[in-house]
Amino acid sequence: MFKRKLVKIIPFLLALVLLISTFASCNENGGKTTNPAAGKIDTLVVGTTMAIEKASRSEYYFDVLSGTITQMALVRVDESGAYQPLMAEFETSDSKTWTFTITDGLTWHDGTPVTAEDVKFTIEYLDLQNNGGYLSRYEDIAVLNDRQIKLVLKTANARHLSNFTAMRIIPKHIYDGVADMSTVAEELATIGCGPYKFVRFDKNAGVIEFTAYKDYVGGVPNVKTVIFKMYSNADTMNLALKAEEIDMVYYYAGGVDITAAADFVKNGNITISTVKDASNTAVLVFNNNKAPCNDILIRKAIAAAIDYDKFLELFGSEYSTPSRTGFIPEGTAGFIETEVLTRNLDAARAYLAEAGAVDSNNDGIVEYHGEPLVIELLVRSDKPIYTRYAELLQLNLAEVGIKITLKIVDVAEFRSISEKEHTNQMMVTKFTAYGMSSGAGMGSSYMSGLGTSSGQGQIMDAAYAEIVDRLGSATSMEEYFAAAADCQKYYAANTSSVALYWDCYIQAYNNRLSGFIIDGTFGLLNMPTWFSIEEQTD
Amino acid sequence: MKPTVRRIVTSILCLVVVIILNFLLPRMMPGDPVLMLTGIDEDAISQAQYEMYKEKLGLDRPLIEQFADYISDLSGGNLGYSYHYKDTVANIMAQRVPATLQVAIPTIIISSLCALFLGYITGYRKNSKLDTLLTSSFIVVHAVPSFLLAMIMVTVFAYHLGWFPLGGLSSIRVPDSAFLAFLDRLKHLVLPVTTLTIASVPGKYLLLRNITAAAKDDKYVIYARARGLSEKRIIFVHILRNTVQPFITMVGLNVGFIIAGSMIIENIFSINGMGTLIYQATSSRDFPTLQGCLFITALAVVIANIITDIICVAIDPKVRYGVYESD
C-alpha cells in the first residue's frame, strides 16, 4: 500500500528535480558583453572582500572604494612614491605654504562646479566629524579664488601631500550644515567628481555599480560600467575569478594569498602582477620598554636565531625578498640598504652569553637574571597565518634556549594590549603601508613610545625621539631623506624590531585585461587606470 | 499553574536572562570597543577622538547606569545605535534579517515536511528494509558537520558543475522582470537551503519515526482496528493526529537550530545575514549590535515556542487540561 503511495509521489519528485535543474540551466552569462570597439570595455566586474554596509562617506570601505573610481582626492602618489596632481596642481617653495589649483571645468556629478571652497570645507568638516585634528596643522587656510586655495602650515612638512592622497574632497553644497555625515541620503552622499558616477548599491546581491560620467573633464574612460561584487570570503571570490564570473579581484592595501596566486598561475587564464608593498608583511615587534626585550642583547640574540630562509620559503612568494636590519621595507621612499638579516645561531648564543643568559642547569632553557628565559609572544587570531609565524618563531628560538609561550587573542584584545596597555613582551603582526608612513613616517607611529601615539614598539630613547622630530619637521625632501636614513640606521643598530620577510601585493585579473597603471595608495584600480585599461577581444 | 501559563512565564524569564547575559557578557570580554571603531589598518585614534567616542558609547559611566539606559531603551523599542556601522541597530538588522529568513523559512518548511513524510512511513513500518536503509543513512548524515556539507556542495555543484552560483543571494545583474528576478533569487537559494535541509532532516526524522512507531501500537489504534475502521483511516486520522502535536513542538524548537546552522553556512555562501552580523559584532566589540542581535534571536525562538504551544492547545484538548504536565 505504501509502495503505491510512493509510486504516486515519484512524478512529483521528478517534476521538482526538473524544476530545480531549469533554474540551474538558465545560467546568466555573467553580465558581461564585449563591446565591438576594440580595447573598450562594456562592463568590468571586480570582486572584493571589503565588507560594505552602506553607500556613505562615513562607511570606511565605501569611502576607500569610491576613492578608486568616483570620489577624488587633491593629489595621488605614483608607484615610485612621487606625488602627482589629480584634482589639482600643487606648488610650494618652502614646504610650509602650499597652493592648490583645481582642474578647470571639474564638476560634481550633479553639475555644480568644484571650487576651492569645497576644499576648505572638507578640511573643516572632517575635522569636526572625526575630531581628527586636521585644522590644528594649519596657521592659515585662504581661498584665493574659485579655483585656488592656499594652505599655510604651522611647521614646514615636506611630506604634507601625503595627507591629501586619501582625503577625498566633499561637496560643500550637500554637506554644509549636516551634523552627522552618515545621515545624508544615498543619492546625495554618493555624488563625487571623478570619471564615474554611482548607480546603485544592492545589499542583497552584494553589488555596487558605477557608470562613466559623460561630462568628466578628463574625457571618457575606457570602461562603460564598473561593478564591484562583494564576497564575504576570499576563497569563494577566487573560485569566481577562476570561473570567469568576475574579471579581477581588488583589495585595498592588500593582495591575493600566495597559495591562491600559485593556483591562478596554473589556471592559465589569469594574470598575476605585483604591486610594490611599503607595508611590513610580517613583523616581530619587541616591547622595547619591558623586560626582557628592553635588553638590546636579548633582542639581538632573538634576531640572530630566526630562520629567515624558512620564513621566505614557507610564507613568501617568488616575489618576496629577504628583510633587512633597517626594518623599513624596500618599497618606501627614503629606503636605504642595510644588512640583510640572516640566521647565525653562534652569534645568537654569544649575545645571550654576553647578556648573562646561559643554561646552567642544562634543562634546555637559558637562565636570565636567575629565571628561565621564557618570553610571551602576543599573537592575533584573525588570520591563521599569524599563529603559523608564531609557531615557527617558537621552534627557531627553542634552538638557542629561549622558550616562547604564545598568547593568542582576537583583534580587539590584541589591540587593547598592544596599543593601550603595552603589557606584552613581544608580538607578531603586520604593519600596513599607511601605518608605516603615518605620523612622521618611517614606522615611527608604530615604534615610538612617546607622545600620544599607540606605539606598539614602545621606544622611549631620546636619540630616537630626536630622529622622529627631524622626520616630522623636515622642510625639504632632502632633509626628510637624511632623517629617514638615520632612522633606519637606528633600527639596525638597536634591533628595535624584526621584519621577518618582505613581500609585495599580488594582484590577479583575467588575461583579457591589460593596461593597468599602479597607484601608490590604491594599487591597480585608480583614476588613471580607467583611461588606460584595455580588453583583448578574441 | 496551568502548563500554558507556566510556559509563557518561562519564556519571559528566558528573555530576562538573555537580556542580562546580553548586557554583561560583551562587557566582560577583553578588548576595547573604542579602539575597534577604526580598522586595524587605519590611523591610530587620537586621544580627543578616544574620549569623544567613549562618551558617545556611554562607556565612561558606571555599569549600572548603562544597564538602566539599555533597559529603558529596550522597553521603548529602541535597540540602540551602532557607532561601528554608523546606523541604528534596527536599520542594520532590517537589512540582515530578510537574508537569513529567506534561507531559514524554506529550510524549516522543507525539512519538516520531508521528516514528517519519511518518518511517518518508516515509523509505521518499523524494521522494514526501507526503515533500516533510511534510518541508518540518516544517522550517518546526522554525523556530518554542516559546514563540511556546505563546502562540498559549493565545490561540486557550483564550481565543478557550474549549476548554481558560488554565493550571494542575487546575480551581479539582477534581471529586470520580477519573475526572472524571483527565479534568480531561487537559484541562489538552492544550495544553502539544500545544505541546511540535509543537516536538519535527520534529527526530526528520527523523532517522528519513533513517535509514529510508538503511536502505532497504542491502545486506541487497536480499538480503532477492532471497530473495523479501514487501515487508511487509522493511518491518516488516528495516528497522524497524535503525531502532529510533538511534530509542531519540534518545528518550534527547530527555529533556534536553523539560526545556528545558518550562522555557520552564511560565511561559506557569502550571505550577509544575521549569522555574519553576530560574528562581526563580536569580533569588533560592537555592543549595541551584538545585544540587538542576540535579543532578537532569543525573541524569535521564544515567540516560535509560544506559537507552537498555542497551536498545540488548539488542536489537542489533552494539552489544555495538562495531561502532559509530567514531561
Added chain:
Amino acid sequence: MNLIKRLARKEYIPLYIGMALMSVFVAFSLFPSLFAPYHPKEMFAAWQGVSAAHLLGTNDIGYDIFSELVYASSTTLIVGITAALVSLLIGSAIGIMAGFLSGWKGEILDGIVNVFLLIPMLPMAIVVAAYLGPGLNNIILVIAVLGWCATARAVRAKTKQLKQTPFVESLVILGIPKRQIMLKHIFPNLTEIALAKYIMSVGSFMLMEAALSFLGLGDPTKVTWGGMINLAYKCGGFSKGALNWYLPPGICIAMCVLAFFCVNYYFEKKALQVDGDKRSYLD
C-alpha cells in the same frame, strides 16, 4: 557455539560497528606515534598531493596531513569526552533536583532548565568563547556550560516518572530524607538514561567543537579535526580544491560521531527492552 551465535545476533551489529570505529580512534589517540609516520609539526614541501610518502599529502606549510589527522584524534576526543562529562555532572544534578523537589525550589530549577533550553546556543557560544579566549579548557567549558540542558531534561523527565512509582512514594511516606532518596534510590535508576545521554553528548559535542573551530574560536595551537577544516578553508585549501586536506578530517568527525551514535543505539535498544518505554533518546 551458543555464545558465538548469541554474539552474532543482529542487534549487536551497531554495537560492533561503533566499537570497531571507536577502537581505531582510541588507538590513534593513545599511541599516535605508532600510526603517524611523522611528527605533526615536521615540515616538508608544501602542497604535496597524495603519495606513498605522504598518504594524504601535505598542507600549506608542509605538515603531513595524515600525521596531523592522527594526532588530532586525541584532542578532539578529549574535548568531546570531557565536555560531555562536565555537562553530565551539571545536567544530572540539576535534572534530578528539578524532577524530585517540589515547591519553589523545584520551580526555580525547572525554570532554569527551561530557560537554558530556549537560549539559542551557538550565538551564545560565540560570545562566551570570545569572552573566555581560545584554549582547549575554555572550549570544553563553553560547550559544557551551554550543552548540559539536554541531559538535564531527560534526567528530569525520568525522575518525575520515578517519583510517582510506589517504591519512591513509600520511601517518602517513611520519612526518608530527600537527599538520601535522590542519591541512594533514584540515582541508581538513572544510570542507563544518563549513560545514553552521555554517549550522545560526546558525539554532538565533537560536532560543536568542530563548528566553533570552524568559526575560528578554537585553540589555534592545538590540532583538532574542526581546526584542520578551518585552516584548509582559510589558507586556500578550499579554493584550490585540496580535497585531500579538508575531506579526511570531516570524514573522521563523521565516523567518530557515528561510532558514538551506534553504541548509543545499542544501549538504547537494550534500555527499551528492559523499560518498555518507547521514546527514543536520539531526539
